Amino acid sequence: MRGAFSSAQRAPAPRAPLPSIGRRRAARAPRPLPPPPRAAQPQQQPKQHQPQQHREPQIMQIESISEDDESAAPPPGVRDPFAHIVPYAPYGIRRDPNKLVVFAIPPASLHSPLDDVLRCPDIRHLPRLAPRPNPLLLRHKDLGCVFDGDRVALNVVSYAAAAHAGAGAPQQPGGGDDGGGGAGSFAAEAVAGPEGEVEDAVAAAAAAARAVPVAAAAAAAAAAVRAAPAAAAAATEAAEEAGQHVLRARHGHYVELPPLPCQQAGGCRVVVPLPTFAMRAGVRDTVYFAPEKVTAAIVTTGGIVPGMNDVVSAMVQRLGMYGVPEGQILGIRYGFEGFYSRSHTPQHLSPRCMDTLHLSGGSCLGSSSPLPRADEASLRLRRDAVAQRLRDWGINVLLVVGGEGGTALSADLARWCALEELDCAVVCVPKSIDNDFLLLDRSIGFDTAVEQAQRALIAAKTEASSALRGIGLVKLFGRRSGFLTMQAALASGVVDVCLIPEVKIDVDLLLSHMRRLLEEKGHAVVCVAEGAGQDLLYKPGEPRPMDEAGNPVLRDIGARLRSLFKSGALGEVDLKVIEPKHLVEATPSGASDHVLAKTLGHHAVDAAFAGFTGVVCGVVNGHHCLLPAPVVTQSYKTVHPGGRAYNRLRTTTGQPF
Template identity: 50%
Template sequence: MVLTACTVPQLKPQPSPFVAHNNWDGGFVSDDDRVSLQSMKFASAKSAGASTHMIAIGSTGHRTSWMQSSLEQINVPLPAFTMRAGARDTIFHNPASTTAAIVTCGGLCPGLNDVVAGLVRKLEDYGVKEGNILGVRYGYRGFYDPEFPPIVLTRENVEGLHLQGGTMLGTSRGGADIKEIVKKLDMWGVDMLFVVGGNGGNAGAAAIQAECQERGVVCSVVGVPKSIDNDILLIDRCFGFETAVEEAQRPLLAAKVEASSTFRGIGIVKLMGRESGFIALHASLSSGVVDVCLIPEVPFSLHGEKGLLAYLESVIARQGHAVVCVAEGAGQDMLPTSSDKTDASGNRILGDIGQWLKKEVKDNLPDVDVKYIDPTYMIRAIPTNSGDRIYCKILAHNAVHGAFAGFTGITVGLVN
């Protein structure tokens, strides 16, 4: 899918180099193809999954979906449809004279190298000349830090890259001097910029696109959404999420073994999930060993008849041990160290729910043996599994197709 697309007006149309073989007999998509954002028509608000609520407008109100209300909070209108991603039979950049740049931003996530390699290969498939694909190092700072000049990316030096975790380009958070970045894009003659990043990285890409338009710099800016937490609005699945869920089985199963091997054992595993609990929930469900899953979306209490401590005591009484999976953003309202401070990317700095929970359980439940595991850096640094590997390739290819189609200010991702 391609979202919120607009075109660069200065570009001239020409036939795609793939016309000669009908895109390897796969055909082309049309700019008029659309994909619905809502695949289900609910009979009423009472239907499971409808998740509607009333929004007051003066003395009246109207019903709206959770997606619409979420977007209204950030003042983004929700279209009924998005554009379909894929190769077009008409392109607007001449491959022989095109220069492209790729930058990876934010925290590590399985699949960054896969996307970089996929972008390079598809750019060369279009006919972009060797030496004309630049890799910007260490995030946005690589545009203006003289210590880290861009590197040339080729099919040869990305060979086997998908087998490695991390990103060959390096990454960093924040530090985006938009005017300086656009100045360098113009100076280097970059026709296409691919930004692989999360909410902060894509916000930066949107600002770069706006600045390019303001200055008259002809450059297609394309985002590839990256969030190991799987929490980017409208995108059904972000790359790396499936790999993270699979790898999270290992610490959960280890916690089960540790807890069940001791008297009144409790295993606590903290997983990624700042604002959403997708990894914790999916990993808990798939592992089949978790007794309690705590996520940011659902508040919980520690004490009382319906509190976490009472429930853990009941689980131990029944089976002798318990396993807890907690997302890093859960229970932040209960932490004494919680604050409104943010990191370089604008993300709220979280208190350590895992360590706090470990202490509270040990202090309040007699004779428990608590084992705490935080596998965050082990999970996010691994290579992708086969499902994410394919998905990364599809995202990269469609990002290049979108850029050659003359679109800018777009993001590619799976919808429905």
């Protein structure tokens, strides 16, 4: 397997390691991407299929595409495939730490119009692309295919019990069992859809619902149901006349509420409306790229997570199944830096060498942080350098495995290619060890990270219970979202206190609870996310610095808790501190992540061949779908402190906060 990613010398045997691009460039006249010899395919490809020759771009000679980073107007006569996404992503493609977006999603029902769909941008209109039968389906007739008319419901929990449907009472919504806060049990949660992060938005959403005549009719119907059966029938008729669908269930009436308009919901939370459906992911019967003309590049960006190699392996194998020649599948080294750095030459990838790649952790291509955002001029310069390399190397399929930064940059590159009418499809597979992508059920690597974090918590339990007044303190990932910490605490069953970024830490209440635990049990296990308690580490009004990637710099909450527990407020304690961060992120993926990563890798290649660009592949409500990248990167998903998942955690641990 090592030979697939090394710069070994050329050998005549068919299964010899492929030479690196840098070695080929030194041996012949300078060319951007001369294909290596293909012993298994001796017949040469026609010249028009070879990438065009261009000069090597110098980064300092490349001018920025526009002075404004994201608001560049398309040239006259050029269609912007991202124009229809603006209402669904009003805050751009990069997360703003000062805004938390929640979605208002109409619940899917038999009455939902199928054209109310979150359409994905595409480049099918470009003159160099033409529809043709999918060669994959010709080779594998039993594979099955999906169509652009196939739909995935973004909000499948459609109805609320009439006892809770009154918009006047701001009920605290439940949230999903997965911890992401699913579309909820109460009517007020229709404002949040599958994300469930409503908290202080519920009151404003209920007020808006009362202002809508249709919603008022539904609320009147619900109130009448509680009042008298005769009045309920009359109110039901009024609601039906107002356009509401009222279902009669076995144990009562269920009233469907209308979607709410986009509004500022109070504080930093903003409600954004979304359509009812998303487009389904999978193999299309029609493709827009000829496999023999495709030059594909694969990039892994950001921090490593379990399953990255699985995605790379799946992508390379899927490209081979479509018929892309081996010499035209490139692995970009060390993230997007491999595009503009002369010290990192791309490597040829072969499906023959992917058999055991998924058994190792990390990234075989190397990974680095996305382009820095602190300096906008530098960002545009490097972004344009990457875009110029796409043009010079003849890359028309770019597959990215990245976090929020890599996904945002992918959307940026996709729009640039579309406005320049460059036939390059950019598709991203989102990865996040925090599981904080909007709308998505889970990201690759999350389940494996929970399993590894659980082992650290069980070890902390053993250490703490074996010591006199022992405390086991485990610090895990979770910059702004506490999904990993919460799920690991639930899975282990040994945690006494779980601290996440979404819930402020009351120091007095924490110490009081810890004293009670030490008196009753003789030990305690504390699990904390790295982003928890940041308000304790900054003075009021103190500005919080940002790193080069645009994320807030976190101060060490573990050190603060250590000093707090050792301050004497708990008496004599034996403190054991475990920080398994690198153990969690560097481990090979587990069974569920193997399946998820392979499936998403296949879907990414399928979406690129189908002509989609600037999209991500993910799982929503258990179904694989395609989503525009700006929609899922404009904010981040958080644990709802009033949801069922966090309440289940409190019940399990017994903590009072």
